[in-house]
Amino acid sequence: xxxxxxxxxxxxxxxxxxxxxxxxxxxxxxxxxxxxxxxxxxxxxxxxxxxxxxxxxxxxxxxxxxxxxxxxxxxxxxxxxxxxxxxxxxxxxxxxxxxxxxxxxxxxxxxxxxxxxxxxxxxxxxxxxxxxxxxxxxxxxxxxxxxxxxxxxxxxxxxxxxxxxxxxxxxxxxxxxxxxxxxxxxxxxxxxxxxxxxxxxxxxxxxxxxxxxxxxxxxxxxxxxxxxxxxxxxxxxxxxxxxxxxxxxxxxxxxxxxxxxxxxxxxxxxxxxxxxxxxxxxxxxxxxxxxxxxxxxxxxxxxxxx
Numbered sequence: 380x381x382x383x384x385x386x387x388x389x390x391x392x393x394x395x396x397x398x399x400x401x402x403x404x405x406x407x408x409x410x411x412x413x414x415x416x417x418x419x420x421x422x423x424x425x426x427x428x429x430x431x432x433x434x435x436x437x438x439x440x441x442x443x444x445x446x447x448x449x450x451x452x453x454x455x456x457x458x459x460x461x462x463x464x465x466x467x468x469x470x471x472x473x474x475x476x477x478x479x480x481x482x483x484x485x486x487x488x489x490x491x492x493x494x495x496x497x498x499x500x501x502x503x504x505x506x507x508x509x510x511x512x513x514x515x516x517x518x519x520x521x522x523x524x525x526x527x528x529x530x531x532x533x534x535x536x537x538x539x540x541x542x543x544x545x546x547x548x549x550x551x552x553x554x555x556x557x558x559x560x561x562x563x564x565x566x567x568x569x570x571x572x573x574x575x576x577x578x579x580x581x582x583x584x585x586x587x588x589x590x591x592x593x594x595x596x597x598x599x600x601x602x603x604x605x606x607x608x609x610x611x612x613x614x615x616x617x618x619x620x621x622x623x624x625x626x627x628x629x630x631x632x633x634x635x636x637x638x639x640x641x642x643x644x645x646x647x648x649x650x651x652x653x654x655x656x657x658x659x660x661x662x663x664x665x666x667x668x669x670x671x672x673x674x675x676x677x678x679x680x681x682x683x684x685x
Contacts, residue, residue: 408502409550410458412684416551420561421544421612424649424681425506426674427459427665428452429618432473432483442481444618444631444667449489450496456675458503459614459663460493462486463510471520473509486521490528497533497560504550506663507562508579508614514566517573525562525575533560534575541581543610544662565601583662584608586652588616589629593639595619597652613656614663615648631667640672642680649681 409416415423430444431452437443445452449460464486465474473489475481483489486509497505515521525531535558537547553559561577568578581604586597595617599608619639620629638644649661660681666674679685 406502406551406554409554410503411456412682414684415682416554417549418682419545419547419549420504420553421547421662422659423550423662424660424678425458425663426456426669426678427461427506427508427614427663428457428669429461429616429665429667430463430475431457431460432462432489433475433481434483438633440481441630442475444475445670446633446668447670449492452669453493453496453500453503453505455669456678457669459506459508459665461508461510461665462489463512464515466513466515466520471515471524486524487528490525490530494528494530494533497530502554504553504559504561507560508583508663509562509564511564511566517564517567517569517576521564521576522573530560531575533558535559535561536574537577540570540577541604541606543606544582544612544659545610578603580604581606582611584611584613586613586615586648588618589620590616590618591620591622591629593619593635593644595644595648595651597648597655599655608655609657611656612662613652613659614665615652615661616665617645617648618665618667633668633671636668636671638672640666640668640674640677642673642677645674645677646680649677 406416407413428445433443434445434448435443436446462473464471465478467478471486472478473483563577563579565579568576580601584599584602587600619632619635621632622629645664664678
């Protein structure tokens with residue numbers, strides 16, 4: 380056969396019907412562990428960074444809740460990034476309480492940073508839980524930030540909303556589909572107009588936040604929607620605050636972070652919440668100062684990993 384004809388044959392072979400019989404590549408390591416590939420997203424515990432944007436190495440930066448930047452948090456095993464939004468000069472930013480107190484930059488730039496990390500780590504599933512205290516428009520402001528950053532192409536859209544904890548696809552399926560980012564918003568989600576930003580409390584309940592009691596007593600603090608509590612995923616807010624001179628002003632407690640982020644404290648909090656969710660471990664463990672303590676070790680234990 381003429382070489383040109385052979386070339387056409389090979390093109391036809393790999394682009395035509397026969398290509399359908401070639402094996403589909405399957406993820407074999409998911410979020411760092413082969414054991415998690417066949418595990419439902421709704422049955423995995425993820426390490427989370429509270430106020431992930433609010434990082435600083437300066438101990439005098441009292442509004443910080445993290446010491447290391449976003450890529451470093453992800454490199455440490457964080458797979459849930461939490462952040463609070465505020466408008467700043469007409470642009471959506473991530474800020475701590477107000478942008479005058481701690482401005483973490485624009486949401487679009489933040490998402491672009493995460494996308495760069497995801498492109499270098501193709502076998503990872505990452506979750507966002509963002510707050511929207513100013514009820515900023517999803518179609519007009521939130522959606523463009525996701526789309527212009529380029530990360531919207533990776534966002535998973537469930538077949539139904541709300542979706543039960545037991546109905547989520549596996550981590551392997553999410554990675555194989557290319558839709559390996561899940562974005563939740565605490566308030567104002569409009570899935571009819573922006574289907575890739577999901578209502579948090581219809582599918583995730585949380586225990587109390589701004590906790591000053593190191594025993595972390597558990598209760599269902601925030602929940603919405605028609606699903607039963609046990610059909611929700613859930614997050615434990617395992618970040619300890621201190622009341623500055625009994626003024627009611629709360630700041631995160633870095634001195635106790637080695638204990639707060641220790642295996643004993645995290646597992647105790649998880650065990651305290653499990654009876655409220657049919658004995659299941661939390662889906663998300665949210666920490667301040669993720670570079671301190673044993674957060675990933677505790678999450679691995681909750682996932683049944685060595």
